[in-house]
Amino acid sequence: MKIKAIALNTFREAIRDRILYVILFFAAVCFLFSRVLALLTVGDQVKIITDVGLAALSFFGALMAILVGTGLVYKEIDKKTLYTLLSKPIHRYQFLLGKYFGMILTLFVMLFLMTVLFLILLFFHTFKIEWQIFAAVFLIFCELCLITAVAILFSCFSTPILSSIYTLSFYMIGHLSWGLETLIDKINSGLGRAMARVLYTLLPDLENFNIKTEIVHHLPIPPELFLFSFLYGFCYSVFILFLAVLVFRRRDFI
Amino acid sequence: MAEALKITDLHKSFKTGFLLKKKKILKGIHLEVEQGEIFGYLGPNGAGKTTTIKCLLGLIFPEKGEISILGQPYLSLSVKERIGFLPENPYFYDYLTASEFLEFYSQLFFIKKDKKEDKIQSLLRLVRLEKSAHLQLRKFSRGMLQRIGLAQALLNEPSIVFLDEPLGGLDPLGRKEIRDIITRLRDEGKTVFLSSHILQDIEMICDRVAIIVNGEIINSGRLKDLISEKIHFTEVILSGLKEDQLRDLSESFASSGDRIFLKITDESKLEEVLQLVHSQKGKIHSLIPRTETLEDLFVEMVKTK
Numbered sequence: 111m112k113i114k115a116i117a118l119n120t121f122r123e124a125i126r127d128r129i130l131y132v133i134l135f136f137a138a139v140c141f142l143f144s145r146v147l148a149l150l151t152v153g154d155q156v157k158i159i160t161d162v163g164l165a166a167l168s169f170f171g172a173l174m175a176i177l178v179g180t181g182l183v184y185k186e187i188d189k190k191t192l193y194t195l196l197s198k199p200i201h202r203y204q205f206l207l208g209k210y211f212g213m214i215l216t217l218f219v220m221l222f223l224m225t226v227l228f229l230i231l232l233f234f235h236t237f238k239i240e241w242q243i244f245a246a247v248f249l250i251f252c253e254l255c256l257i258t259a260v261a262i263l264f265s266c267f268s269t270p271i272l273s274s275i276y277t278l279s280f281y282m283i284g285h286l287s288w289g290l291e292t293l294i295d296k297i298n299s300g301l302g303r304a305m306a307r308v309l310y311t312l313l314p315d316l317e318n319f320n321i322k323t324e325i326v327h328h329l330p331i332p333p334e335l336f337l338f339s340f341l342y343g344f345c346y347s348v349f350i351l352f353l354a355v356l357v358f359r360r361r362d363f364i
Numbered sequence: 365m366a367e368a369l370k371i372t373d374l375h376k377s378f379k380t381g382f383l384l385k386k387k388k389i390l391k392g393i394h395l396e397v398e399q400g401e402i403f404g405y406l407g408p409n410g411a412g413k414t415t416t417i418k419c420l421l422g423l424i425f426p427e428k429g430e431i432s433i434l435g436q437p438y439l440s441l442s443v444k445e446r447i448g449f450l451p452e453n454p455y456f457y458d459y460l461t462a463s464e465f466l467e468f469y470s471q472l473f474f475i476k477k478d479k480k481e482d483k484i485q486s487l488l489r490l491v492r493l494e495k496s497a498h499l500q501l502r503k504f505s506r507g508m509l510q511r512i513g514l515a516q517a518l519l520n521e522p523s524i525v526f527l528d529e530p531l532g533g534l535d536p537l538g539r540k541e542i543r544d545i546i547t548r549l550r551d552e553g554k555t556v557f558l559s560s561h562i563l564q565d566i567e568m569i570c571d572r573v574a575i576i577v578n579g580e581i582i583n584s585g586r587l588k589d590l591i592s593e594k595i596h597f598t599e600v601i602l603s604g605l606k607e608d609q610l611r612d613l614s615e616s617f618a619s620s621g622d623r624i625f626l627k628i629t630d631e632s633k634l635e636e637v638l639q640l641v642h643s644q645k646g647k648i649h650s651l652i653p654r655t656e657t658l659e660d661l662f663v664e665m666v667k668t669k
Binding site for chain 2: 115
């Protein structure tokens with residue numbers, strides 16, 4: 111109940127943030143641009159629109175999670191609204207989870223709006239609803255949940271600018287770390303391979319949430335891949351939130 | 365009477381500067397506040413008043429010392445159910461209206477749904493904001509914010525209320541209103557822990573005070589025990605006499621129009637002045653004996669420290 115109250119208040123706060131609407135506008139521009147790009151490129155226009163559209167959903171969703179998520183906890187500390195809140199009968203973890211779920215709700219609404227725009231554009235080309243898109247959007251949402259957890263973790267001890275840089279780095283590393291997997295296969299067994307494996311285990315692999323190729327080329331999506339990605343996102347988010355609670359529970363609010 | 369708050373040997377320091385040098389803020393605070401009293405916590409800026417309150421509310425963690433509120437460990441949720449807090453210079457969610465704001469905070473307590481609305485309305489009436497119930501907090505003045513802050517502190521009908529500088533930045537009318545609410549809380553049997561440096565207000569409403577300077581309590585007790593009732597001097601305003609007749613009878617002398625202002629410390633000289641006024645058919649406009657004030661005590665103690 112208390113987490114719900116904080117989450118709804120966070121949603122009310124976040125949804126008023128103008129930056130969300132600026133990002134939403136650019137996402138819409140990007141969807142339209144995908145149409146132009148499709149006209150200029152040789153190949154299946156629908157595939158290009160789908161590819162660019164899903165990439166835009168992932169990128170602009172992540173941007174929302176980073177830019178709004180990193181300020182959520184910091185703003186409460188900076189504006190001292192946290193003082194009255196923590197003097198009430200709530201645990202610090204309840205506050206943090208409330209902020210997290212409030213942001214997740216905000217992202218859900220924003221992702222829903224972006225998806226609707228994207229599907230409308232796609233509908234004008236195919237005259238049918240591509241249901242598979244929802245699978246991709248679901249995994250993008252899982253990715254955003256993880257990025258939000260990371261943004262909140264950094265927001266517990268750092269300023270919004272630094273937290274944004276850290277979370278953006280997490281996002282970029284997460285989308286490039288798959289290269290390590292390829293490297294592990296290519297190098298001979300030994301210290302180098304072991305180190306690459308350790309590094310790959312430690313670093314996030316956000317490509318787990320990327321099924322654009324399967325969607326664009328209408329490839330089958332194995333249920334176990336889908337389940338693995340979901341569980342990966344869930345466990346990673348829980349772990350990051352656990353770290354955030356650890357940092358937050360002993361913090362002095364000077 | 366039972367203790368509402370007990371602090372024993374409270375220590376807190378912060379790391380400051382590039383080298384993270386430790387700076388001691390609280391150096392062994394001992395305090396006991398009884399139930400049903402208004403306790404004034406006085407000190408100059410930077411003395412450690414807000415740090416003490418933050419420790420009591422679990423916003424910062426003391427390095428050493430014990431705190432019990434209403435006889436229970438201070439961080440337990442059952443204690444937090446029974447306390448109210450108004451921070452210094454309160455900042456709230458400015459996109460909420462006054463009633464939305466109180467509604468949000470009421471969700472953090474177990475207030476029954478049917479009672480919630482009545483509670484919010486009665487609190488808005490108490491702090492005289494019923495006409496601003498649907499106004500966003502961003503449009504509130506400083507005084508209005510202070511009052512809505514007080515309303516949120518009273519949502520759960522707390523047994524003990526911590527008020528950090530509740531009278532700061534208010535106009536005289538606003539200060540009087542807040543003072544009246546605070547005294548009403550005491551009349552209802554609640555304990556009020558009031559941190560302030562507006563000494564006139566503290567003197568008017570507090571039963572007991574503690575003075576903190578540089579992180580140490582330098583004096584505490586009942587106001588009547590701390591402040592001497594001995595008359596230091598008497599201020600007299602009179603007319604109908606010549607200035608030359610009075611110069612030797614007073615320590616300080618001034619005149620404006622036909623009125624003469626005197627400051628007299630010697631009681632026998634005061635008698636002489638009164639006889640002179642009587643014999644010369646003059647007129648006394650005011651005669652005020654000045655005893656020691658809390659401000660005198662406070663200034664003296666801070667200077668000594």
